[in-house]
Amino acid sequence: MQITGTFLDEISHDxxxxxxxxxxxxxxxxxxxxxxxxxxxxIRCGHRRFITYPSGYLMERExxxxxxxxxxxxxLDLAEKYGMKFYFGLYDSGKYWHNHECEREMEISRAVADxxxxxxxxxxxxxxxxxxxxxxxxxAGITELYAGMGQYVKQLSGNLPTMISPYIDGxxxxxxxxxxxxxxxxxxxxxxxxxxEILKGIQGAVDIVAFQDGHCDYHELADYLRVNKxxxxxxxxxxxxxxxxxxxxxxxxxxxxxxxxxxMKLEAAKAAGIEKAITFEFSHFMSPNSCYRAxxxxxxxxxxxxxxxxx
Amino acid sequence: MQITGTFLDEISHDxxxxxxxxxxxxxxxxxxxxxxxxxxxxIRCGHRRFITYPSGYLMERExxxxxxxxxxxxxLDLAEKYGMKFYFGLYDSGKYWHNHECEREMEISRAVADxxxxxxxxxxxxxxxxxxxxxxxxxAGITELYAGMGQYVKQLSGNLPTMISPYIDGxxxxxxxxxxxxxxxxxxxxxxxxxxEILKGIQGAVDIVAFQDGHCDYHELADYLRVNKxxxxxxxxxxxxxxxxxxxxxxxxxxxxxxxxxxMKLEAAKAAGIEKAITFEFSHFMSPNSCYRAxxxxxxxxxxxxxxxxx
Amino acid sequence: MQITGTFLDEISHDxxxxxxxxxxxxxxxxxxxxxxxxxxxxIRCGHRRFITYPSGYLMERExxxxxxxxxxxxxLDLAEKYGMKFYFGLYDSGKYWHNHECEREMEISRAVADxxxxxxxxxxxxxxxxxxxxxxxxxAGITELYAGMGQYVKQLSGNLPTMISPYIDGxxxxxxxxxxxxxxxxxxxxxxxxxxEILKGIQGAVDIVAFQDGHCDYHELADYLRVNKxxxxxxxxxxxxxxxxxxxxxxxxxxxxxxxxxxMKLEAAKAAGIEKAITFEFSHFMSPNSCYRAxxxxxxxxxxxxxxxxx
Numbered sequence: 001m002q003i004t005g006t007f008l009d010e011i012s013h014d015x016x017x018x019x020x021x022x023x024x025x026x027x028x029x030x031x032x033x034x035x036x037x038x039x040x041x042x043i044r045c046g047h048r049r050f051i052t053y054p055s056g057y058l059m060e061r062e063x064x065x066x067x068x069x070x071x072x073x074x075x076l077d078l079a080e081k082y083g084m085k086f087y088f089g090l091y092d093s094g095k096y097w098h099n100h101e102c103e104r105e106m107e108i109s110r111a112v113a114d115x116x117x118x119x120x121x122x123x124x125x126x127x128x129x130x131x132x133x134x135x136x137x138x139x140a141g142i143t144e145l146y147a148g149m150g151q152y153v154k155q156l157s158g159n160l161p162t163m164i165s166p167y168i169d170g171x172x173x174x175x176x177x178x179x180x181x182x183x184x185x186x187x188x189x190x191x192x193x194x195x196x197e198i199l200k201g202i203q204g205a206v207d208i209v210a211f212q213d214g215h216c217d218y219h220e221l222a223d224y225l226r227v228n229k230x231x232x233x234x235x236x237x238x239x240x241x242x243x244x245x246x247x248x249x250x251x252x253x254x255x256x257x258x259x260x261x262x263x264m265k266l267e268a269a270k271a272a273g274i275e276k277a278i279t280f281e282f283s284h285f286m287s288p289n290s291c292y293r294a295x296x297x298x299x300x301x302x303x304x305x306x307x308x309x310x311x
Numbered sequence: 312m313q314i315t316g317t318f319l320d321e322i323s324h325d326x327x328x329x330x331x332x333x334x335x336x337x338x339x340x341x342x343x344x345x346x347x348x349x350x351x352x353x354i355r356c357g358h359r360r361f362i363t364y365p366s367g368y369l370m371e372r373e374x375x376x377x378x379x380x381x382x383x384x385x386x387l388d389l390a391e392k393y394g395m396k397f398y399f400g401l402y403d404s405g406k407y408w409h410n411h412e413c414e415r416e417m418e419i420s421r422a423v424a425d426x427x428x429x430x431x432x433x434x435x436x437x438x439x440x441x442x443x444x445x446x447x448x449x450x451a452g453i454t455e456l457y458a459g460m461g462q463y464v465k466q467l468s469g470n471l472p473t474m475i476s477p478y479i480d481g482x483x484x485x486x487x488x489x490x491x492x493x494x495x496x497x498x499x500x501x502x503x504x505x506x507x508e509i510l511k512g513i514q515g516a517v518d519i520v521a522f523q524d525g526h527c528d529y530h531e532l533a534d535y536l537r538v539n540k541x542x543x544x545x546x547x548x549x550x551x552x553x554x555x556x557x558x559x560x561x562x563x564x565x566x567x568x569x570x571x572x573x574x575m576k577l578e579a580a581k582a583a584g585i586e587k588a589i590t591f592e593f594s595h596f597m598s599p600n601s602c603y604r605a606x607x608x609x610x611x612x613x614x615x616x617x618x619x620x621x622x
Numbered sequence: 623m624q625i626t627g628t629f630l631d632e633i634s635h636d637x638x639x640x641x642x643x644x645x646x647x648x649x650x651x652x653x654x655x656x657x658x659x660x661x662x663x664x665i666r667c668g669h670r671r672f673i674t675y676p677s678g679y680l681m682e683r684e685x686x687x688x689x690x691x692x693x694x695x696x697x698l699d700l701a702e703k704y705g706m707k708f709y710f711g712l713y714d715s716g717k718y719w720h721n722h723e724c725e726r727e728m729e730i731s732r733a734v735a736d737x738x739x740x741x742x743x744x745x746x747x748x749x750x751x752x753x754x755x756x757x758x759x760x761x762a763g764i765t766e767l768y769a770g771m772g773q774y775v776k777q778l779s780g781n782l783p784t785m786i787s788p789y790i791d792g793x794x795x796x797x798x799x800x801x802x803x804x805x806x807x808x809x810x811x812x813x814x815x816x817x818x819e820i821l822k823g824i825q826g827a828v829d830i831v832a833f834q835d836g837h838c839d840y841h842e843l844a845d846y847l848r849v850n851k852x853x854x855x856x857x858x859x860x861x862x863x864x865x866x867x868x869x870x871x872x873x874x875x876x877x878x879x880x881x882x883x884x885x886m887k888l889e890a891a892k893a894a895g896i897e898k899a900i901t902f903e904f905s906h907f908m909s910p911n912s913c914y915r916a917x918x919x920x921x922x923x924x925x926x927x928x929x930x931x932x933x
Contacts, residue, residue: 013560
């Protein structure tokens, strides 16, 4: 089970920036390509006041800052150059939907989708949408948000695929500043119950469900993945795994994951019949170009294991 | 608005040490020079028991540890070699003035200033003093501390310039272990009121005020800078901006800032008519020689933007 | 007082993994050798579900994960190649002895020791045992645990030496998420009282006591080391110092220590007549091969100070 997709963590809200320009991004796309990555997913086009492309709408309505580079344009260029599909992540206000003002969030998201589609919709690499509202439970309004935005962007774009990447309410869903592990977790049965309801409610609007794989313990993962696969099969969706390449078990939040942990997670996904593995994310945590040297060694171990050429 | 000065973070109290020797420091001064840095400011000559030069006074009276290298001597050498002005940061006991024993703090500071001036005062690069008592509000005794020490070292050194670098009591003035952002901030009006009083009280003793620019939100910065400039103009002082090159928005405290954030802050300073930009600090956070690779990429982006030769 | 031993931090529970393979470990053993390291100590052979060698016992009884590499085998190979002694660290369940179920912990530890000795006991580099139960005080059951396991493995292995590495209940024994320093510390007298009792109780079972040197303040260390030396002399043991090469004073937990701090600690150990200095640990914190570049500079400063060839 090899990783064939990665998030692009722009705009980040908790991973320090590497300050790459076009040359550094080009080199990193080449590294991605070298291990078979064919899909890149912009995690979000904006968060609060920071945005990835000069959106007139967001600068005017939400007071967003003008970015020095149009990263959407850059990533589409590079995705085309390296023969990859690019998924566009929607805007996250960081406030409206978190405070249960989902209608306001959707109003902005629709306007951003319109703007983006008119600006970049004809680009060859534009291959899908990432609905970037990340939840672990039946958060009030989440079904309407996923369904509403999924339907909207599919209609807008001639039915391009839509993806979500929820997480599991597991023992590692820790509060900053507190212990790394919490006592209670959702448990398999409740996870299945809540996600059955959510997925039922977003049928037709969401094509791909890529659960984050880092919040439960390693030996618990296979069970969660089997449930996820069963549910997506039930509702005609595709199951990917979002194999996190950073380590949630360490006090520094976050540095590259230990290779053995990543391998166990990939094997659990393979056993569950998951269709595709993506990662959050290549450029910081498993790239030979990363500012973190342990990421380059993770890349080396990964290439050795799968008999890839490596760097 | 280019950065033409940097702090030297020795002795650090919260930034991990790079363990550089003379050769590494020499290389870094060359990098500073290459982008036009003409001023280096030793943030403090000592903090608690750690000191930068073998101060007989501090080792005897405060139980300070003998340093393996005389960094003041080294920095003066390099500042002279590269044609820079060196500002000397006073000693911080880490206790007396924090506990409102300002008289005790000043007694030590005066003795240290005497010792330093007699030892290094004739060095060509010795260009000013940094009064390293950093506050954000009208902390009891701060006016007396700034005024008393400013007058003392100016008289001692034939009126060499004195500098302070306060901070704004903004949303990012967070307590370690708690949330990154706090709800309340001082607000522009109260900031102006308190700093008007402080600056009025330290006229003649302090020449340069270089507020740290990282504690408020990016869109709030221009207003604070305009107030700072208005106040320093009123009292015949010079306004510099201390453009922080580390990122306060990330859970790892601290790694290099995102270039776009630094650029926004420099543009806000330019718009406010600020006379000079310095940074805290080049060697960890924007140097091609830094242990953090993202610092080198920040250097690259900075050089690209200002059409500098780069590395 | 040079460092001639290092822990190998596998399995780590709080230091992010470097993802090294055989080639990287070989290079690092060469670097160790170059500065005179003759002893490597596996900090633990397993922690919770992660283990360093494919232990049938631990995989079956404790649900441990099969490791992708047999690190015990690898480290024994490299220790032999570079002429070093290898100390084997026991398994830490992360729960039983912490919850005062010491009998259960010992049952597992004995089984692991049996398995390990039968598998690796004839390897030339196998030179001792590390009893990896780390405490600072007269924790209930610790004497029985040290004595019981020490006697067991000595008998098993023809009296190979056993080592422990306790810590001091000093001001830097901080709780994660709280302040770096705590108000209360054990104090010299109480430290001596408690450790006198413990060492008396483990005579004959433990040969080497290597206190960690990072939990008290630098100027307090010499006194603690003298007490430690006096107590080990009294009970016929050997005193080593575990000179920590990471910095406990910084908010990032953990990056390489400042050279001056390490030097002070080594000098305190020398003054106290400590027999040997080891470190936790070379590969992350003072190696030229470390993912942290400041570690390489620490190596450079160390080599300069002791007139070693360096890299």
